[in-house]
Amino acid sequence: MADYRAMWKDLGMNLEAHDMLLDFLGKYYADTFLTQNERPEGMDYFNFVMSEVHGLRIKELMDQKAVGRKVIGAYCVFVPEELVLAVDATLVGLCAGADYALDQVEQYLPRNTCALIKSAFGFKLGGVCPYLEATDLVVGENTCDGKKKAFESLGGLIDNLYVMDLPQVKSEQGRALLKAEYIRFKEQIEELTGVTITAEKLKESIAVVNAKRGALHRLAKLRGADPAPISGLDALLANQIAFFDDPVRFTASVNTICDELEKRVADKVGVFPQGTPRILISGCPMAVPNWKLPAIIESCGGVIVGEESCIGERGCRNLVSTAAESVDELIDGIVDRYFKVDCAVFTPNRERVEHIEEMFQGSNADGVIHYGLQFCQPYLMEAMDVEKKLEDSDIPVLRVETDYGQEDVGQLKTRVEAFVEQLRP
């Protein structure tokens, strides 16, 4: 690996802490991913991206920054990449999936804050996230109460935070708010970059993002085959990498692996034997390197065939229409697409259960594991109703509440294993 230390130092990162983190990540990645059997060859690309996740990709971003391209970071799938690309900027996801510098974090956030939020703070306070340090603008958003209030505190730690307001109800007024906020965001990034969005530019960037979502969809569909041609861990990894890789290159790589998987499906080649109990995960997003539950599931005799999550289907369902001429009409199309995201911060949020059932059928799943992060009120509360409705449709459900810690791994393993046993014929 090339030496990126000078670059990390320039970014103001804590080199010593960062070395330790990379060391841990490398080992964790190798243990979790490289030990899997029958991995598709196309995963080599994603292995490479992961091995260079704080290296080459950051260098790429820094090189582009040097010639004026801006980097915008986000913590939610409601921030439209279409607009960001249309001002010739790059969007990166900043959500983090590991506990870091918890003692410092607890000076800013109460203990009963979800691990996702704590982790975002930990990576800032610990000085170990090059993406965050490379951003020209960080977009926070008013979704759950935890994030809303956390962004107030985060504002004191970073000087480039912009907060987007989001609706909580799918009403006419809610849609109007989303549109107004997208227009305000467009103006903000136009000012940041000095680029004015034209219809032509916007159409182009919509096409790029549609192609990316289309490729992820193609991947999702192939997982409906039995035997599953790709592990849930690997498919999750691809979905995670979608948040920081170059979109065009990423799309091509996903399509390449899909070509390979199509052959596997035709030849009935899989990563686990045919008949392996098939699990659909539903719930909170899993950001890198949060592989805890998927790794448990796939080491307990199950295979994950879909993620009903923002890092997964919820984040890439539906495309934006390009059948419009003006910027305003195109933005309407963007608003239409994003307004359909069925995040638990919305009330009511009935579509979500329907989507879970749809995915359950489409992926030929045998059971659903609902994954809720401890202290995540929206998803944990919604989980009760989701469980009930799914069980009313005779879909077996296991409701799991956990965090990024390792203390409950033994117990989780028993519960997941028992659930997998329950699904076997």
Added chain:
Amino acid sequence: MRFAGIDIGSRSIELVVIEDGEPVEVRETPTGHDPMVGARELLDGVSFERIMATGYGRDLFEIEFDAADTVTEIKAYARGAVALHPATNVILDIGGQDTKVIALTDKGRVKKFEMNDRCAAGTGKFLEMMGRALGYELQEFGEQALRGSNEIVINSMCAVFAESEVTSLIAKGIDRRDIALGLHLSVVKRALSMINRIAASGALLFAGGVAHNRCVRHLLGEHLQVPVHVPDQPQHVGAYGAALLAGE
């Protein structure tokens, strides 16, 4: 043919060897610091065709004794309970350090289950600590609680907080037997809430070491209004189920 089941729990290890479905050898030992030492002791001089391990130590066991298969406690208890008492709809197991509830289908398969989370609240360990705080021997704790007449409400589920609550109740001069009754009731309430959470109903089989406690049994029957069946050796249901599964 002989088959064995071994249940390696956090507090004790049980071994059951069956022949033609009937137990021919039953052994148990405390888990101690190294569960594999205890397991080895139990297996000394026992012969069988195949062995199935269950309990939290099952994976360790599989590494140590590579001829072994493993199964979760959930499935092992379900299998054991159905064999012991075919009419079972729900299994409640209160062991040393965990509590679980398993709802069965008509065919005796696992329909849904619930396990207590990361602490000792509502488990045998909780009762043990509270008995000690009140100065009772383990065996006599339940008997004395049955003689309590006033149900004292214990608010804390956490063993540490409950202990100080007990101390202050003693200081107030409250009858020890009433406090004991209140403590038993809190364990039962916790079990009931787990049963409710998975909407389990019907005939209940009560397993695990705590099933020996007559007060818990009595209170359960009273609150559930369903027959509560306690097998002769409630702590061996898991090992017995594992032995049956080893033979299938």
